[in-house]
Amino acid sequence: MTLLTIDALSAVSLRDDNRPVLSDVSLTLEPGEVRGLVGESGAGKSTIAKALLAMLPATVKVTGGHIRFEGRDLLALPGRALREIMGNEITLIPQDPQTALNPGRRIEAQLTDGLRLKRGLSGSEARKVALAMLEEVYIRDPERVMRAYPHELSGGMRQRVLIAAAFAMRPKLVVADEPTTALDVTVQKQILRLIRQMQKAHGTAVLFVTHDLGVVAQICDSVTLLYAGRVIEQGRTTDVLTNPRHAYTRALIAAGPRYDRPDAGLEPVPDAVFAQLRAEIGEVSR
Numbered sequence: 001m002t003l004l005t006i007d008a009l010s011a012v013s014l015r016d017d018n019r020p021v022l023s024d025v026s027l028t029l030e031p032g033e034v035r036g037l038v039g040e041s042g043a044g045k046s047t048i049a050k051a052l053l054a055m056l057p058a059t060v061k062v063t064g065g066h067i068r069f070e071g072r073d074l075l076a077l078p079g080r081a082l083r084e085i086m087g088n089e090i091t092l093i094p095q096d097p098q099t100a101l102n103p104g105r106r107i108e109a110q111l112t113d114g115l116r117l118k119r120g121l122s123g124s125e126a127r128k129v130a131l132a133m134l135e136e137v138y139i140r141d142p143e144r145v146m147r148a149y150p151h152e153l154s155g156g157m158r159q160r161v162l163i164a165a166a167f168a169m170r171p172k173l174v175v176a177d178e179p180t181t182a183l184d185v186t187v188q189k190q191i192l193r194l195i196r197q198m199q200k201a202h203g204t205a206v207l208f209v210t211h212d213l214g215v216v217a218q219i220c221d222s223v224t225l226l227y228a229g230r231v232i233e234q235g236r237t238t239d240v241l242t243n244p245r246h247a248y249t250r251a252l253i254a255a256g257p258r259y260d261r262p263d264a265g266l267e268p269v270p271d272a273v274f275a276q277l278r279a280e281i282g283e284v285s286r
C-alpha cells in the first residue's frame, strides 16, 4: 500500500493577497522510499513539508486536494488524531540543529520525552532506547552526550542527536527539511550518509527537502521538482537526471548541483527557460 499520497494539493498565501503557493501538487511515497523535493527558494517545498506535518502557518490556506497517509486524510483528521501521528508515525529532521534543540534541557530529557509520551516506554526503557539510538548514529560516548546540553555539542553532533530522535520513534515517514544546509561540507556528507543508512536499516520512507540536485543524485530514489508551487517534473532519480524531459530540469542539471548559488560560478539557468516556465504556468512576472 502506498504510504503517502498527496493529491492535487493547492494552497494560497493570505499574507500575500491570496497568491497561489501550491497549485495542483501530486506526489506519492512508497514505504521505504526516499523522495527528493527540489526547487529554488519560494518553490513551495517547505509548504508541502509543513502541510504534511500539520504545521502550516495560519496565513497559508489549503484550497484543494488531499494528503493521505496510509489512507487517512491528514487534512480532515481531528486535532487529537493528528497529534498521535505527528512526532510518532511522521517525524522531522529539522534544518537547523542549533535552534531545534531546547538549549536549557539535557539531551537525555529531549531524547526520552517522545519515547515516554508517544511510544509509552518507561523511563528506564526510554533511556536504553535513547542510548542505543545515539550509538546507531555513531556518537562515541553516548552516556556523556546524554548528560550534555546542546551548546556543549558541535553542529554535526547536534544533527546526529536530532536524527537519532527522529528515528527513535520508529516512524513510517521522516521529513528531512534541508538537514545539511547549516553544516560545513565535510559534515554534510557524513550526515547524508547517516540518514541514508538509518532509513535503510529501519525501512523508513523519507521526504528529503533540498535545493541541491547533487544531494538528490546521492541519496534519493525518486525526485519531485517544483517551480512556483507546481510540479515541473518527477520520476525515478536516475530517469530524471539522465533523461530530463523539461527544459528547466535540463538547465538545472547543467547549472550544477548548487544551482541556487549563482555565486559558485556555475552556469545560471537561461532566461529563456524561465520565460518558457512562466508561459506554461501563466505567470505574469517571476
Ligand SMILES: Nc1ncnc2c1ncn2[C@@H]1O[C@H](COP(=O)(O)OP(=O)(O)OP(=O)(O)O)[C@@H](O)[C@H]1O
Pocket (backbone or CB within 6 Å): 013, 014, 015, 016, 021, 039, 040, 041, 042, 043, 044, 045, 046, 047, 048, 057, 059, 060
Ligand atoms: N508564513 C507564511 N504565510 C504566508 N505565506 C507564506 C508563508 N511562508 C511562505 N509563504 C509563501 O509561500 C511561498 C512558498 O514558500 P516555501 O517556504 O514553501 O518555499 P520553499 O521552496 O520552501 O523555499 P525556501 O527554500 O526558501 O524555504 C512563498 O512564495 C511565500 O510567499
